[in-house]
Amino acid sequence: xxxxxxxxxxLDQLESGPWPSFVTGLKRLAKxxxxxxxxxxxxxxxxxxxxxYWKGGTVGVFGYGGGVIPRFTELKDENDQPLFPDAAEFxxxxxxxxxxxxxxxxxxxxxxxxxxxxxxGLIAFHGQSGDIMFQGIKxxxxxAAFDExxxxxxxLGGAGPALRTSMxxxxxxxxxxxxxxEARALRTVINNNLDxxxxxxxxxxxxxxxxxxxxxxxxxxxxxxxxxxGTWRDNIQVNEGLVQEWVAKHGKTxxxxxxxxxxxxxxxxxxxxxxxAKGDGYSVAAVDAQDCMEIDNHNCVRCxxxxxxxxxxxxxxxxxxxxxxxxxxxxxxxxxxxxTVIIPFMKLESDEDFEKLNELARNIxxxxxxxxxxxxxxxEMIDRIGLVNFLEGIGLDVDPHxxxxxxxxxxxxxxxxxxxxxxxNERKAAAKAG
Amino acid sequence: xxxxRQPIESGAPDPKPYMHPVMVKNYGKWVFHSHPxxxxxxxxxxxxxxxxxxxxxxxxxxxxxxxxxxAEIADKYGDGxxxxxxRSNIEYMVADEKKVEPLIKALTEAGFPVGGxxxxxxxVAHTQGWLHCDIPGTDASGVVKALMDELYDEFxxxxxxxxxxxxxxxxEINCGGQADIAVIVQxxxxxxxxxxxxxxxxxxxxxxARCPVAAIRPALVNGKPSLEVDEKKCICCGxxxxxxxPMQINDPEHSKIAIWVGGKNSNARSRPTFHKLVAAxxxxxxxxxxxxSAVVKKILSVYKADxxxxxxxxxxxxxxxxxxxxxxxxxxFTKYHIDDWKGHRVTFNASAHxxx
Ligand code: HEM
Ligand code: SF4
Ligand code: SF4
Ligand code: SF4
Ligand code: SF4
Numbered sequence: 001x002x003x004x005x006x007x008x009x010x011l012d013q014l015e016s017g018p019w020p021s022f023v024t025g026l027k028r029l030a031k032x033x034x035x036x037x038x039x040x041x042x043x044x045x046x047x048x049x050x051x052x053y054w055k056g057g058t059v060g061v062f063g064y065g066g067g068v069i070p071r072f073t074e075l076k077d078e079n080d081q082p083l084f085p086d087a088a089e090f091x092x093x094x095x096x097x098x099x100x101x102x103x104x105x106x107x108x109x110x111x112x113x114x115x116x117x118x119x120x121g122l123i124a125f126h127g128q129s130g131d132i133m134f135q136g137i138k139x140x141x142x143x144a145a146f147d148e149x150x151x152x153x154x155x156l157g158g159a160g161p162a163l164r165t166s167m168x169x170x171x172x173x174x175x176x177x178x179x180x181x182e183a184r185a186l187r188t189v190i191n192n193n194l195d196x197x198x199x200x201x202x203x204x205x206x207x208x209x210x211x212x213x214x215x216x217x218x219x220x221x222x223x224x225x226x227x228x229x230g231t232w233r234d235n236i237q238v239n240e241g242l243v244q245e246w247v248a249k250h251g252k253t254x255x256x257x258x259x260x261x262x263x264x265x266x267x268x269x270x271x272x273x274x275x276x277a278k279g280d281g282y283s284v285a286a287v288d289a290q291d292c293m294e295i296d297n298h299n300c301v302r303c304x305x306x307x308x309x310x311x312x313x314x315x316x317x318x319x320x321x322x323x324x325x326x327x328x329x330x331x332x333x334x335x336x337x338x339x340t341v342i343i344p345f346m347k348l349e350s351d352e353d354f355e356k357l358n359e360l361a362r363n364i365x366x367x368x369x370x371x372x373x374x375x376x377x378x379x380e381m382i383d384r385i386g387l388v389n390f391l392e393g394i395g396l397d398v399d400p401h402x403x404x405x406x407x408x409x410x411x412x413x414x415x416x417x418x419x420x421x422x423x424x425n426e427r428k429a430a431a432k433a434g
Numbered sequence: 435x436x437x438x439r440q441p442i443e444s445g446a447p448d449p450k451p452y453m454h455p456v457m458v459k460n461y462g463k464w465v466f467h468s469h470p471x472x473x474x475x476x477x478x479x480x481x482x483x484x485x486x487x488x489x490x491x492x493x494x495x496x497x498x499x500x501x502x503x504x505a506e507i508a509d510k511y512g513d514g515x516x517x518x519x520x521r522s523n524i525e526y527m528v529a530d531e532k533k534v535e536p537l538i539k540a541l542t543e544a545g546f547p548v549g550g551x552x553x554x555x556x557x558v559a560h561t562q563g564w565l566h567c568d569i570p571g572t573d574a575s576g577v578v579k580a581l582m583d584e585l586y587d588e589f590x591x592x593x594x595x596x597x598x599x600x601x602x603x604x605x606e607i608n609c610g611g612q613a614d615i616a617v618i619v620q621x622x623x624x625x626x627x628x629x630x631x632x633x634x635x636x637x638x639x640x641x642x643a644r645c646p647v648a649a650i651r652p653a654l655v656n657g658k659p660s661l662e663v664d665e666k667k668c669i670c671c672g673x674x675x676x677x678x679x680p681m682q683i684n685d686p687e688h689s690k691i692a693i694w695v696g697g698k699n700s701n702a703r704s705r706p707t708f709h710k711l712v713a714a715x716x717x718x719x720x721x722x723x724x725x726x727s728a729v730v731k732k733i734l735s736v737y738k739a740d741x742x743x744x745x746x747x748x749x750x751x752x753x754x755x756x757x758x759x760x761x762x763x764x765x766x767f768t769k770y771h772i773d774d775w776k777g778h779r780v781t782f783n784a785s786a787h788x789x790x
Contacts, residue, residue: 026497047721174464215701312465
């Protein structure tokens, strides 16, 4: 409105250069909003002193315990008055986007309308957990902004010791690698457990992420407590015409160097046509008049490399499903951990399959809620209690797919050996009869 | 006070109403893709339906003017449907190939670089920083803007051996995540404690419990309950700072920036990997962090020249070995590169495998 712009010589240096500048955007907003003039003032101060000046607090909406990130300025004068009063409150609403982050132009414009009306006009698409982050709102406007968003089908995401907003890859919407309906899986698991998102009462945060195949475009294995990764059990599907097109374009040398030699388990070979392996478990494509590419599917680890190099020529199998890994997380406190396989394969097609996924998620959340120490992530809890205790806790049997190799030390009491062997044999027999 | 309305706990919205109709129709039935040119993807469904995607970089932290501009481009030159990627790129989907070139032109003219597909250096996944976090050591958005200005060409061309994902985080918690190259704040001095505030602000047992190396003890300072840090033990991780802001870890001079390489989220070829520390001690030099860009660009240029097709940063280093990585990039190897945290033994070379 009328507020005098603050000089920002340091931030101004981020307006040059070819990449879109957030500073230019902030300044554009500052022409209309006093809040953004003062935000620029505080940010410029940070650039000068190299310090941050926000502190948290408690701000929320009626009925929920989380989802709003409160920010109050700490830049005060000697009388404890904010140096930049119009940005003294600068909260964020974390809002869950449509799964897969799809928008129409109308939806984007409507979100702009809401944020121009109640907030600063600054929106991040998206936070690293996948929220739309509506940034910069005063406490007094929070409820009204939320009401308007919420009336139109949008809900707050997670913050604090709670279930967090989830992410799924573009997957089935536009990707031939997709092995399940990622958006449905996300919405099944998240929308059935919203109480844990909106009323933070877990030991610490819990994240689900959903990737349609082992390319794991949403970093589920590294960044989520429970990762659902699409995969398949049967043979890689071959479209021989597209394989041959690829070979005609790239040549056999590239096929050898970039596909066959880079298979991590040496599951692919180039073989003369008359020597191709027969029987189940092999995918075969003639690459020219002499040779075939032969994939030993029992030794393929579904790494995706060959499918990525020859798109459409090689595709995931037909017997699709998911692998579940548990315990991925960032640095604090024991160091970053990756997810560990707890379910090598489960189908995810029918209503019952999705219900099973939901039950598994609920079961893991419950175990976490009851057994993790305060401020302990699932991966840390598993580190502390051991994978076997975790599996027993949630009622899953051990499986050799869960490990890279068996233990290399003798420091273990094995007096239950015979019973464990009996259990294994029983399971084997049941599977056979199955 | 007016009556407050109960929230509608609707959770994650159904994407279908906002999804391009060709994508709705062929949901789960795609069979082929190609990469006609940098920034453009082509997908074909079983039914024969086709869709083109034009990808462009954004500043992530967007003002409504920018978002309206993106929406207007979607209406004028696209089909009105967009999506965002996990790295804050925007994707326009169109069902008619003829729309691709005008769309690229419109985006480019409006200042949104078209690229970020396949073997490019994509936009940096990043965090909040001074703009909005309460514990930041730097401003992620600024580092990223400065870095992407320098890497612009690598975003709009696709000339890397394989895709390159970057991340930036403004404290060691690393909300930015794992990446081929990650830029992360690294503190170098233990927290300075403002003893006058501890008693009022901090729950002391909770702070003690947060420290990964048990370096914090409750103590009486000037007769008031406070905390003390065993500075010999402290690893300067900053974990005590979020629950107790008087444990001031951020320091204009001693909070440095470190560079990590070789994080890989995909399972392609090797199993996923975490990034590894390669450089530290870089100054937190706002507003353009030139020292950070210089190291990132150096690593990228060596990777680009030396890696084979399809080798991600980590695949390349696995082939040439870490000694050669340091040799080729000219980055110094120091005692700080040798891990001494839990599980460090698996990072040692327990073999006679040496490259000469
Ligand atoms: C105390 C203040 C903290 C602030 C202000 C903060 C801020 C954020 C924000 C804004 C995001 C993106 C959120 C979104 O997408 O909606 C994020 C993500 C993340 N945060 Fe934090 N964070 C804090 C503490 C922590 C702590 C203590 C940890 C770890 C122990 C952590 C680990 C992460 C990780 C790993 C992500 C990325 C998550 C993902 O990919 O799902 N953060 N943080
Ligand atoms: S994770 Fe797989 S299915 Fe999902 S978008 Fe990436 S490549 Fe496609
Ligand atoms: S997907 Fe299977 S066959 Fe193809 S490269 Fe990976 S492991 Fe080898
Ligand atoms: S990386 Fe650290 S400073 Fe940056 S947003 Fe995350 S918690 Fe805040
Ligand atoms: S900085 Fe980290 S190691 Fe040092 S006292 Fe704080 S929590 Fe402990």
